Amino acid sequence: MNFKKQIDFVHVSKYFYSLSIILTIVGLISLAVFGLNYGVDFKAGSNVDVSLSKSLTSAQIQPILDEIGMGEGTSITPGEKRINIRFNEVLTEDNNNTLKLEIQKLDSSASFEINTVDTEMAKELGRNAIYAVLLSCIGIIIYVSIRFEWRFGVAAIVALIHDAFLVITVFSVFQLEVDLIFITAVLTIIGYSINDTIVIFDRIRENLRFAKLKTKEDIVVLVNKSVNQMIKRSLYTALTVFIAALFLFLFGGESIRMFSFAMVIGLIFGAYSSIFIASPLWLLLKSKQKNKPVGKAS
Structure with missing residues (x-):
């Protein structure tokens, strides 16, 4: 140049x-x-990052979210052997346990990283x-x-x-x-x-x-x-x-x-x-x- x-x-x-x-x-x-x-860093809610042994689709995860009553307003981002779920509300302990249990039924090797931010x-x-x-x-x-x-x-x-x-x-x-x-x-x-x-x-x-x-x-x-x-x-x-x-x-x-x-x-x-x-x-x-x-x- x-x-x-x-x-x-x-x-x-x-x-x-x-x-x-x-x-x-x-x-x-x-x-x-x-x-x-x-x-989730700037608003209350929970972010769940799931590591998998196989790939799962949003269609497989959505019924689980509906079951725990948090299907609306939730973002699901699938990836290769991982999936990210973002909730606009803070997950309760019961919701958290149910979510893990249902996903592990689809993939027993699934591991979870959950980050929660409250309103304050x-x-x-x-x-x-x-x-x-x-x-x-x-x-x-x-x-x-x-x-x-x-x-x-x-x-x-x-x-x-x-x-x-x-x-x-x-x-x-x-x-x-x-x-x-x-x-x-x-x-x-x-x-x-x-x-x-x-x-x-x-x-x-x-x-x-x-x-x-x-x-x-x-x-x-x-x-x-x-x-x-x-x-x-x-x-x-x-x-x-x-x-x-x-x-x-x-x-x-x-x-x-x-x-x-x-x-x-x-x-x-x-x-x-x-x-x-x-x-x-x-x-x-x-x-x-x-x-x-x-x-x-x-």
């Missing part, structure tokens, strides 16, 4: 801004109408997940503001929120399950995105030292020059991590499938936000700087 010609990223960014605004509106509508499909625990996990994301964002904006300047910090945090929200949008639109693994993926995406953004910001700061900026056009030239200098590095890094995440999604186990999928889409959003969202936003904030020399960071 050879970038001999300087690309006008600032000019192109307006199309990506429009795309991001459209996706954000879609996300807000989807969250308002459908919400998120919370897993689900609320606490939800609050802690929100706190984790908020605290990470606050820490990032403080670090970037001290290390660079507050305009870089604002631009970086907008890009991070953009990436995280668009991943949430995809999970809301397609009603994919949101659990603690998903929160881990979001925090990982935030870490990757800020790393990519900081690399570009660092080059902008280096070029600022030698630039004589008098007009907004001078800042546009500076940003385009900086992004063009770092575009290869950003794309190659994004592509390398993307390929790893994609193969984890395609060939990894069921337990990490949603993590891998969140990483795949998060890497795509993160790559373009660092280039087309964060840097042009810093330019916008810098061009509005008043009563100070344009070329100095403050």
Whole structure:
């Protein structure tokens, strides 16, 4: 990939801004109408993971659930020599024993792993997940503001929120399950995105030292020059991590499938936000700087 010609990223960014605004509106509508499909980690219920010596179908399991009076609203996910059953209610001890007994009639070698989350625990996990994301964002904006300047910090945090929200949008639109693994993926995406953004910001700061900026056009030239200098590095890094995440999604186990999928889409959003969202936003904030020399960071 050879970038001999300087690309006008600032000019192109307006199309990506429009795309991001459209996706954000879609996300807000989807969250308002459908919400998120919370897993057992964030709502009361029981998750039963059954290891088998042979494969069983949903049709074989459903009568057992009907027998214990928990057939409605229960999700059954069959796999190769395993099956996962998710209940919207907490299993009682009697229900638990009956379920094990009936499944072992179909497969005597069946073994069970049961995770139960009560209402209070689900609320606490939800609050802690929100706190984790908020605290990470606050820490990032403080670090970037001290290390660079507050305009870089604002631009970086907008890009991070953009990436995280668009991943949430995809999970809301397609009603994919949101659990603690998903929160881990979001925090990982935030870490990757800020790393990519900081690399570009660092080059902008280096070029600022030698630039004589008098007009907004001078800042546009500076940003385009900086992004063009770092575009290869950003794309190659994004592509390398993307390929790893994609193969984890395609060939990894069921337990990490949603993590891998969140990483795949998060890497795509993160790559373009660092280039087309964060840097042009810093330019916008810098061009509005008043009563100070344009070329100095403050």
